[in-house]
Amino acid sequence: MRRLAAAAGAGLLALAAPALAQPRETLTIGISQYPGTFHPNFEAMAAKSYVLGFARRPITAYDATWRLTCLACESLPTLENGGAVRETTPDGKPGIRVTYRLRADARWGDGRPVSAEDLRFAWEAGREPATGIGPADFYRSAYELIVEDQRTVTLRYDKVTFEYNSAGDFQPLPAHIERARWQADPRAYRNRTAYDTETTNPGLWSGPWRIAAVQPGAGVTLERNEAWAGPVPAFRRIQIRTIENTAAMEAQLLAGQVDMVAGELGLPLEQAAALERRTGSRFRFEYKPGLVYEHLGLRLDNPILSDRRVRQALLLAIDRGQIVQRLFDGRQPVADTGVNPLDVMHDPDALRWPHDPARAAALLDEAGWRPGPDGIRRNAVGERLSVELMTTAGNRGREAVLQVIQGMWRGAGVEARIRNEPPRVLFGETLSRRRFQGAVLYAWISAPENVPRTTLHSEEIPSEASNWSGQNYGGYRNPAMDALLEALPRELDRERRRALWSQFQRMFAEDLPELPLWFRADAHVWPRWLEGVRPTGHLNPSTLWAEEWRAR
Template sequence: MSDMKLARILNRPLSRRQFLRYSAATGIGVSIGAGTMNAWAQGTQGGTLTWLGHQEVAGLGPNDIGPDVQASVIFNVLNPLVHVNYASETEPILARSYEVAPDGLSYTFVLHEGVMFHDGSELTAEDVKYTFETYSEPGNTVASRFNGMREVEVVDRYTARVHMDTVNAAFLRLACEVPIVPMAYHEEVGVDGFRTAPIGTGAFRVDTWRPAEFTELVAFPDHFRGAPLVDRLRLEVVPEPSVRYIALLTGDAQATVWPLSIEDSIELSDNPDFRVIATNWNSPRFIPLNNEVPQLSDRRVRQAMLSAIDRQRILDELESGFGVVASSHLAPHNPFFNPDVPQYPFDPERARSLLEGAGWVEGGDGIRSKDGLRLAFTCTTISGDQTRRPMAELSQIFLRAVGVDMQLAEAPVASILQGLREGNLEASLFNWTHGALVDPSPQSTLRSDGGDNFTRYNNPEMDRLIDEGLTIVDPELRRPIYNRTQEIYAEDVPALMLHYNQGINVFSNEMTGLPDDVLVGTPVFYRGNEYGRG
């Protein structure tokens, strides 16, 4: 911690609790740095905005837009055709206009003219065609967003038309949020090369990228919507919520992409120097279980584990009650939410009965076994995650009480996501959306070939329903389909859904230009070009 920062903190009035929190935080040795200026940094007002995230920024390409912290960086460097914004509205970005055919089998996008990539080349319909056809290929994390797409036609230099083999009701709001890449440069460096050195049309370009430390962006003065207000945008990786809290309090940061602890968020909500935006999250806190692991492959075991965990207690004690226990892969505020699914209230006796019925017998050490296999597995949590690690620890205690041994480990988030996708990890605990407000389809998480199928879940009926749901546009005709997907999910329990929490983003009043009415928190961070440093 620098002398300047120490002086700043000492010159500001702090409560005893804040001082103790600060003392603990500085002992961790995290420093919020300041970048150096260069010729690219040409914001109209100047200064640097510093945001805080809890996880590393593992990549900067289209395949990396899933985690919120990564998306908050990527969408300031790369732009999509359209965005689902903070008001949950579909907002054109690179597209000046778009038209969906009445039969849903084609989408026509007219681009803004004169949009420049960071390398000085102009955006054209060829770049749209190349992006969609490249990232729809199997093996890409975002490939399932393009389900039903046949080809992309270049109508003219600034018009692209997507032709579909089948209707995909989620196409506009999912596939068309995949950011557009420059064809010539991307062909040169490839998918892997691009995610480490991206070139986009965004208001900022990448200056420094240190995945586990920080990512610093500098203003792109030729951005098509006008030069951004600040010279630099910096995302600091700070896993510890207590340290993020102190960085906001001392003025070392102006916003936190990933929430603080509920306690600290509530405290700052009463501080006139901050603005707090609370939203209901669409992504549950959940424990994805590798359904291919022998001891986790029987749904009776997974049902028993869900019955064994006192999820309301976890919510009350670790989230101060801010949220609701999960019963579905869709959040309770989702218009497609189905409350009439099998429920799993806290019931250790039911858990023991299910396990015994499945042939798992308690041993002398209290842990169950079957055919020589112990009912044990490892849950790998995100390194430094002080918010969700205690949820895993409490779940571990509940599971141990019914004879299930859940060991705990830690790893960086990128390693966890890769390990789950490849089937090399047994379990984890984080947040992920399984159907959003903008579209309820869980195609990427629950379809057997989904890019984010972290549980290795495979149910042919679920696959069929997901495919059918995407071919229907009318919401009321889709409703029975997603009612059934939620029933199946509750029956199969591919993961241990804990709860849907309320997300609270904290912004310093030093960050100016924030929107007034926010329904969805993360997209606020996609608009770095609109914010100043007051």
């Protein structure tokens, strides 16, 4: 694998004709995390989604107006236009068939057409449990894939959902490169995929750029994809630098070593706001509220955290309003559940847990945790009420939050032991393989009206048997929640679905499978000469439309 090379400037034109402005051929972007893998279907990590947004085009995505659109397909299939048709499944259940036709000009970087066979391979790999591709429920439901012709496939589902025409994470994989690797050993495929062993192979990439070089842990270089048939990107080269320490990221921005900081993975809001106050009009700043949910994920098979009274007490002991005001200038609304007030299904009447130290103490007393001589509570056998607390190392905002929570919990008699890890380790190993023991501060980024089955359903708990697919890292098990998560997507009537969403939010707020903190606003920092970047505020990153970016 080649090492990341420093970008060469494009100054020959300027030397030949001094009166002309020097063209900008390279855009250098700072992000705070490095992808744990470059395979599109393993590990749901924002850094990977951001980078691959330059190099791939999924079938469908939600745009900056939160509207579902086609990217790799010709048109969005609907019940109205006949692209989707209700039917009865072979075992007599209500089902639906949805037909996607790929764009005629879609090409992999080696010139091969993106074809129905690439979708068939992705579906076959996803259907095989040993592969460990998520979300598993999609592949269980899509019980048949029919190749209609070289560019057209029909998926048959064993249930009808309001998301029936969203392809989500189902996207083509280059069968001519990956199929043989997968067939050799489906369980070992995730460790031998060309996406990680031959990342610079042009045939892996179908977007406006292709990955040309990687420096593990430090950066990615993308070059213009000559096989791309869409609008010609303004930049010949995109350089992405991973700077896990946000103070160092700010320093590199000020020194001109990076042109912009990606809002999806950049500076904490309060750090960006302070930078804007200091630098005035040097950069463009945009603070984009979105479906980004900061929370404390909990290891629920930890005996301490398995007690709902303890979880409720831990949340009551955190003064989230004070943290938001002190650290985030009041710009981030406190969360009661994972459903954002910006989402149409948010219930403003959901149960709330305001800061209440007295009630927190009463719940801990009831759960059998009594104050010890050093102020830390102990149970009947003398065990300390101690919780390991983790987040992404180098993120100044999150590290500050943990220190504040540590102090607030100590006031309630709870010992918090902080142990942070680099993002690629925390997300690539610790969370995905359930190696944490206490609480982890991180964010879920969702699509509009996203049913959180993959994070809360008991079938989505990662395990060695499932090759670590699924995102229910905490191990939450609740049959009533499982039933609700299964019923929600099947309700096509919006108002009846709203009632189910309200039920979900009440159940979540009572049970607290994770501790909701606040909804994040992302701080995007751009150079004045960059135009066309449209933050989405949801799961699909702005880079999916990066061919529209222009330098003036």
